[in-house]
Amino acid sequence: MDIDESTAEDVGITGARLQPLAVIPTPGGPVLHMLRPGTALFSDFGEGFGEVYFSEVLPGRVKAWKRHTRQTQHFAVPVGRLKIVLYDDREHSPTRGVLCELELGRPDRYGLLRIPVNVWYGFTAVGAAPALICNCADTPHDPGEGMRLPADDPSIPYRWKAEDAQ
Template sequence: MDEVSKAPAFIQGMEYWPLREIPTEGGSVLHMLRADAPHFSRFGEVYFSECLPGAVKAWKRHKEMTQNFAVPVGRIRVVIYDDREGSPTRGTVAEYLLGRPDHYALLRIPPMLWYGFTAADDAVGIICNCADMTHRPDESERIAPDSDEIPYRWAEAERT
């Protein structure tokens, strides 16, 4: 049976790192990733992806790229599905809630895992992705959010 987890690092290769938020008088300083961090590999590019309430951005996987997600604005539910041959967590679906104030963390997604995300609240969420390589269209794959290939239903998740 597939398992759904709200706990960090449930799928093999996934990493979840709480991040520092330093309160200052004019607004917080939010750490994300440093070159001397144990989970840093290399720099490729940084981009931000906005997610509007009710929108689902899914499913996608990268063949080579490792992604490092943090959510500095809003809260976003990130869902990961492992269908990798030979993986001990094959068939597992895991949910991760990212964002402030209680889940400011870095989610490290290795290659070959399907992922998608949606705003967890009625507000816009913004994911920052510090990827370890620059984007190449031939390096990723996509399937529809309601694909039967992945045992997860976004509409059902919205009701829970």
């Protein structure tokens, strides 16, 4: 299925955007676009990008909460299905206090999600199979600039369901 990559939609939190990505069928299996010049979110990278990595998410496991103070995340889910939750507690943001829950993955919700600096995020695999997330960050990993909270931290008004966290 070829998707128009020229548009990105607002997901309810200032600076967070979701851009549909192309899935091109071929006889041996589909080709999955993620990022290329001219697409709506590519301009975030200026002259280049920091790093690209993959993270496997096991069913029933929650990876939450994290935010970055200098790094913008760009997530795509090429394998499996992922529930991603964003929370904006940025002091001067017009969407402060907003929670956003999304499902990403194939076959019907393959896209590139931009998570801006200082927005909390967490995720879990949906269903019985692991999910694979690809992150193309705008700066290289720096362990000193990220912040973490436990999945059940009361400062974030979201409760993962029992089936999310085993």
